[in-house]
Amino acid sequence: MSYVIIGNSVAAVGAIEAIRKVDKEINITVISDEPYAVYSRPLISEYLAGQVKEDMMGYRAPDFYERNGVTTMLGRKITEIERARKSVKLDNGEEVAYSKLLIATGGSPFIPPMKGLGLGGVMTFIKMDDAKKLDAMVPELKHVIVIGAGLIGLKAAESLHHRGVKVTVVELANRVMATVLDVEAGNIVQKALEQAGITIITEDTVAEIIGDSAGMANGVKLKSGKALDCDAVVVAIGVIPNAGFAKESGVEANRGIIVDDHMRTNLTDIYAAGDVAEGPDYLNGGVRVMPIWPNAYIQGKIAGFNMAGVDREFGGGLAMNSIELFGVPVITVGLSNVESDDLEVLTKVEENSYRKIVLRGSTVVGAVFAGKVERAGMVTGLIRDQIDVSDMRDRLLADDFGYIDFPIELRKERLGVS
Amino acid sequence: MKRVYAKEEVCIGCRLCEVYCRTEHSKSKNIIKAHKKETPRPVARVLVEELRPVSFAVQCRHCDEPECVESCITGALTKDESGAVVYNVDKCVGCWTCVLVCPHGAPQRDLERRKIAKCDLCPDRETPACVDFCPNGALIYEER
Numbered sequence: 001m002s003y004v005i006i007g008n009s010v011a012a013v014g015a016i017e018a019i020r021k022v023d024k025e026i027n028i029t030v031i032s033d034e035p036y037a038v039y040s041r042p043l044i045s046e047y048l049a050g051q052v053k054e055d056m057m058g059y060r061a062p063d064f065y066e067r068n069g070v071t072t073m074l075g076r077k078i079t080e081i082e083r084a085r086k087s088v089k090l091d092n093g094e095e096v097a098y099s100k101l102l103i104a105t106g107g108s109p110f111i112p113p114m115k116g117l118g119l120g121g122v123m124t125f126i127k128m129d130d131a132k133k134l135d136a137m138v139p140e141l142k143h144v145i146v147i148g149a150g151l152i153g154l155k156a157a158e159s160l161h162h163r164g165v166k167v168t169v170v171e172l173a174n175r176v177m178a179t180v181l182d183v184e185a186g187n188i189v190q191k192a193l194e195q196a197g198i199t200i201i202t203e204d205t206v207a208e209i210i211g212d213s214a215g216m217a218n219g220v221k222l223k224s225g226k227a228l229d230c231d232a233v234v235v236a237i238g239v240i241p242n243a244g245f246a247k248e249s250g251v252e253a254n255r256g257i258i259v260d261d262h263m264r265t266n267l268t269d270i271y272a273a274g275d276v277a278e279g280p281d282y283l284n285g286g287v288r289v290m291p292i293w294p295n296a297y298i299q300g301k302i303a304g305f306n307m308a309g310v311d312r313e314f315g316g317g318l319a320m321n322s323i324e325l326f327g328v329p330v331i332t333v334g335l336s337n338v339e340s341d342d343l344e345v346l347t348k349v350e351e352n353s354y355r356k357i358v359l360r361g362s363t364v365v366g367a368v369f370a371g372k373v374e375r376a377g378m379v380t381g382l383i384r385d386q387i388d389v390s391d392m393r394d395r396l397l398a399d400d401f402g403y404i405d406f407p408i409e410l411r412k413e414r415l416g417v418s
Numbered sequence: 419m420k421r422v423y424a425k426e427e428v429c430i431g432c433r434l435c436e437v438y439c440r441t442e443h444s445k446s447k448n449i450i451k452a453h454k455k456e457t458p459r460p461v462a463r464v465l466v467e468e469l470r471p472v473s474f475a476v477q478c479r480h481c482d483e484p485e486c487v488e489s490c491i492t493g494a495l496t497k498d499e500s501g502a503v504v505y506n507v508d509k510c511v512g513c514w515t516c517v518l519v520c521p522h523g524a525p526q527r528d529l530e531r532r533k534i535a536k537c538d539l540c541p542d543r544e545t546p547a548c549v550d551f552c553p554n555g556a557l558i559y560e561e562r
C-alpha cells in the first residue's frame with residue numbers, strides 16, 4: 001500500500017497534512033518535475049523584486065518530508081498512468097505503484113500562437129526557475145513587455161519595476177485584472193501602477209515578437225499596428241491545467257480534471273486537487289477551475305482525508321483574491337464582477353478607497369475592497385456561511401463593520417461571548 | 419484548549435485591553451515607551467468593537483481548522499501543538515490573504531511593518547495581557 005502524489009506544491013501539502021492526521025504509517029511518495037522542496041509559488045515575484053531570498057521561500061520547514069515520512073522523487077516527470085497495473089510511469093520509463101493516486105500537477109502558462117515565441121528573452125512567469133532566469137537577465141534589461149494584466153502579469157511588472165527596469169503591460173481587455181476587478185477597482189489599481197511609472201496599454205495585444213540577428217527578442221508589434229522596442233517579453237495571459245497526461249490515461253477532464261465533492265475523479269482510487277482540478281463551485285454550482293492558493297490547499301486536504309478513509313466533503317470553491325500593488329491593497333470575493341438582474345450592488349467610493357457588496361436576496365454573494373481592506377474576512381464569512389444579512393444591510397459598507405452589527409444570537413454563537 | 423472569551427455585559431469599552439496588548443507586544447514592554455517612543459509602533463492584536471451601549475473585545479479564536487493557516491501563501495501561519503495559531507513574522511509578506519479569509523476579522527494589518535499582527539495568546543505570560551489587565555473582568559481565559 002502506498003499513496004502517490006504527482007506535483008509537489010500546496011495541494012500536495014494539504015493532502016500530506018490531512019493524511020498524516022489520520023494515518024501515520026502508510027507510505028507517501030511525492031513526484032514532481034520541479035527540483036525544489038515545496039516553495040511558495042506566489043513569492044517568485046518577491047524573489048525577483050529582491051525582497052525575499054530563496055532560503056525564505058520554503059512553504060514548509062526543511063524537515064517537512066522527513067517528519068511526515070514522505071519519500072520524494074523530485075526533478076522527475078510523470079508521463080502516463082498505467083491503470084491496469086495501478087502505477088505511474090516516469091519519463092525514463094520507470095514505474096511507481098500506487099494504491100491511491102492524487103494528481104496535483106497545477107497548471108502551465110497559456111501561450112497563444114504568435115510569431116517570435118522561440119526568440120531568446122521570451123519568458124513565462126510561474127516557476128522558481130522562471131524567476132531565476134529573469135533575475136539573471138535583469139542587469140541587461142532596459143524595457144520589458146508583459147503580455148497580460150492579470151495577477152501574475154502585474155506582479156511580474158511590479159517586481160521588474162522595483163529592479164529599475166522599464167515595463168509596459170499590454171492587455172486585451174479594457175482594464176487591468178478584468179476577470180476579478182470591476183471598473184472602479186480596476187481604475188484604482190491601474191492608477192497606482194501608472195503613477196509608479198508602469199505603462200499600461202489596454203484593448204490591444206502583441207501580434208508578433210520581433211528578434212535581432214542573434215535570435216534575441218528586441219521588439220513587439222501590436223495588433224493596433226504600434227511597434228515597441230524591448231529586450232524581453234513576459235507572456236502572462238493565463239494558466240491551463242496540466243491535465244493532458246491524465247486525460248490520455250482515461251481520467252475525465254474538461255479544461256481541468258473533473259472531480260466530485262470528495263475530490264474523486266471518474267477512475268477508482270484516483271483523486272485530483274488544486275489548479276489542475278475542475279471542482280464544485282460554491283456560489284454558481286457546477287464545476288470550475290479555480291486557480292488560487294487557498295482553494296488548492298483545501299482541495300488537497302479534502303482529497304487527503306478521503307484517500308485515508310475519512311469521509312470529508314468539499315463545500316465548493318469560493319473565488320477570492322488578495323493582492324497589493326505599489327501599496328494599494330485590493331481584495332475580491334465571490335461574484336465580485338458579475339452583473340445580473342438577481343444581484344443587488346451596494347457601493348461606497350471614497351478618496352482612496354472603494355467598497356462594494358453584492359447581494360442575492362438577503363445573502364451576500366460578492367465583495368470588493370480596495371484601499372481599505374481591514375477585516376474583509378468578516379464579509380467572506382457571511383458569504384461562506386450564507387448568513388441572512390437583512391438586519392445588517394445598512395452597515396455592510398461601513399469601515400468598522402463587525403460583530404457588533406451581527407444579531408446577538410449569531411454573535412454569541414460565533415464568539416462564545418456571554 | 420484555553421481561549422479568551424468576552425463578557426459583553428461588563429465591558430465598558432475602555433480599550434485598556436488594546437493598550438496592554440500593544441505594550442506586551444512592544445520591544446520595551448513599557449506602557450509609556452511603547453505608545454510614545456517606539457517606531458514602528460506596536461499594533462494591538464485585540465480589537466474593541468463598540469456601538470453604544472454595547473462593547474466587547476475580539477481577538478483570534480485559534481480556530482480548530484483555521485482558514486488563515488490553510489490560506490496563507492507563505493506558510494507564515496501555523497497551528498502549534500498546544501492548538502494556538504501562531505505566526506512567523508519574518509515569513510509574512512503582507513499579502514493580506516489571511517485578512518481576506520478570517521471570518522472573525524482577527525488579523526490586523528501592521529502598516530508600518532507591512533505585515534500582519536494577530537493574537538498569539540502572549541507566549542511569555544501565563545494569562546494573556548488583555549485578560550490580566552481588564553479592570554472589569556470582561557475577558558476570561560478558559561477551556562470550554
Ligand SMILES: Cc1cc2nc3c(=O)[nH]c(=O)nc-3n(C[C@H](O)[C@H](O)[C@H](O)COP(=O)(O)OP(=O)(O)OC[C@H]3O[C@@H](n4cnc5c(N)ncnc54)[C@H](O)[C@@H]3O)c2cc1C
Pocket residue numbers: 006007008009010011012031032033034041042043044045076077078079104105106107125126127151152155242245273274275276291292293294296321322323491513
Ligand atoms: C507569480 C504567481 C503569483 C501568484 N499569486 C497568488 C496569490 O497571491 N494568491 C493566490 O491565491 N494564488 C496565487 N497564485 C496561484 C497559486 O500559486 C496557485 O493557485 C497554486 O500554486 C496552485 O497549487 P497546486 O498545488 O495546484 O499546483 P502548482 O503550484 O501549480 O504545482 C504543481 C506542480 O506539479 C508539477 N507537475 C506538473 N505536471 C507534472 C508531471 N506530469 N509530472 C511531475 N510533476 C508535474 C509542476 O511542475 C509543479 O511543480 C500565484 C501564481 C503565480 C505563478
Ligand code: SF4
Pocket residue numbers: 477478479480481484485486487503519520521522523524525536
Ligand atoms: S486568524 Fe482568524 S481564521 Fe485564523 S485562527 Fe484566528 S480567528 Fe481563526
Ligand code: SF4
Pocket residue numbers: 489490491492493494495505509510511512513514515516517525533534
Ligand atoms: S499577510 Fe502574511 S500571514 Fe497573512 S496570508 Fe499573507 S503572508 Fe500569510
